[in-house]
Amino acid sequence: MTKRLKAAERRATILAVAKVLFADKGYHGVSVDEIATRLGVSPAVLYQHFPSKEALYEAVLTEIAGRRESYVEAVVAEPNDFASVLLRMTQVYARSVARDPDYLIMEMHSVLDGSAAAKQFFTNRWKSFTDYVEYSLAELARDGQVDPVDPRTAGLMFQGMLREALYAKCIEKSERFRDVPLDELVDRLVAMFLQAVGYRRTRSPRRPQAASNAR
Amino acid sequence: MSDFDAELDARGLNCPLPILRAKKAINDLGPGQVLKVVATDPGSVKDFEAFCKQTGHELLASEENGGEFVFRIKKAA
Numbered sequence: 177m178t179k180r181l182k183a184a185e186r187r188a189t190i191l192a193v194a195k196v197l198f199a200d201k202g203y204h205g206v207s208v209d210e211i212a213t214r215l216g217v218s219p220a221v222l223y224q225h226f227p228s229k230e231a232l233y234e235a236v237l238t239e240i241a242g243r244r245e246s247y248v249e250a251v252v253a254e255p256n257d258f259a260s261v262l263l264r265m266t267q268v269y270a271r272s273v274a275r276d277p278d279y280l281i282m283e284m285h286s287v288l289d290g291s292a293a294a295k296q297f298f299t300n301r302w303k304s305f306t307d308y309v310e311y312s313l314a315e316l317a318r319d320g321q322v323d324p325v326d327p328r329t330a331g332l333m334f335q336g337m338l339r340e341a342l343y344a345k346c347i348e349k350s351e352r353f354r355d356v357p358l359d360e361l362v363d364r365l366v367a368m369f370l371q372a373v374g375y376r377r378t379r380s381p382r383r384p385q386a387a388s389n390a391r
Numbered sequence: 392m393s394d395f396d397a398e399l400d401a402r403g404l405n406c407p408l409p410i411l412r413a414k415k416a417i418n419d420l421g422p423g424q425v426l427k428v429v430a431t432d433p434g435s436v437k438d439f440e441a442f443c444k445q446t447g448h449e450l451l452a453s454e455e456n457g458g459e460f461v462f463r464i465k466k467a468a
Binding site: 246247248249250251252261265300303304307308311 | 404442
């Protein structure tokens with residue numbers, strides 16, 4: 177790599193190479209020396225841009241997150257019922273993961289790596305969904321539009337379901353779902369989730385739980 | 392005399408909840424009235440810029456104060 181690259185370009189190159197290595201081996205599996213060797217520079221050059229390996233790792237995560245599409249349009253667009261907004265948000269997220277599966281791989285590494293910053297980062301990302309599901313289900317239950325399920329458990333179910341689907345399609349590239357486009361898989365999963373929580377598009381008076389299972 | 396007509400505490404909430412709750416709060420305001428939002432999600436800065444651009448409401452102010460992000464949004468006429 178030429179030493180004449182401008183600082184911004186060099187920083188971008190460092191981030192790109194570091195991302196590939198972190199996705200491949202996890203935070204603890206990669207050394208600064210290895211990143212520097214792959215770049216063809218000395219570690220001192222890396223430290224000019226990032227004070228530590230952890231800072232570099234956080235910068236990689238932040239850059240990937242910065243390229244994620246916003247959920248604002250999903251929330252503002254019509255129709256704006258819970259089901260429609262949830263589906264749009266999920267599609268935005270799923271497509272961003274499909275474009276950059278290294279992100280999901282880094283998330284999986286982070287669960288085992290023990291990097292507090294990484295854990296916090298990924299928890300915050302899922303929080304968008306779990307907060308939205310929990311908040312919405314609590315409101316919808318008051319209006320009789322969902323069964324009186326525990327919102328936190330429902331949020332966990334949604335997160336687990338979506339993460340597993342993304343893993344199967346984008347990383348494992350499972351044979352079982354090879355013929356199902358990601359968008360369609362997302363549609364099916366969201367529909368099943370809505371059915372599981374007893375979602376009804378129109379408000380109804382609250383009914384006893386046994387009767388509310390009738391559809 | 393305050394410079395807003397309603398206040399929304401969105402601290403601790405991640406996107407899209409600050410936007411969602413702001414959208415509902417603004418619905419209850421009259422044209423020209425101002426909603427103040429306090430959030431802690433750093434992503435809320437870009438989110439509220441996009442929200443105002445997409446809805447036509449005016450982002451009067453966007454400030455950071457000790458880890459809290461404060462927005463003032465004027466409802467479109």
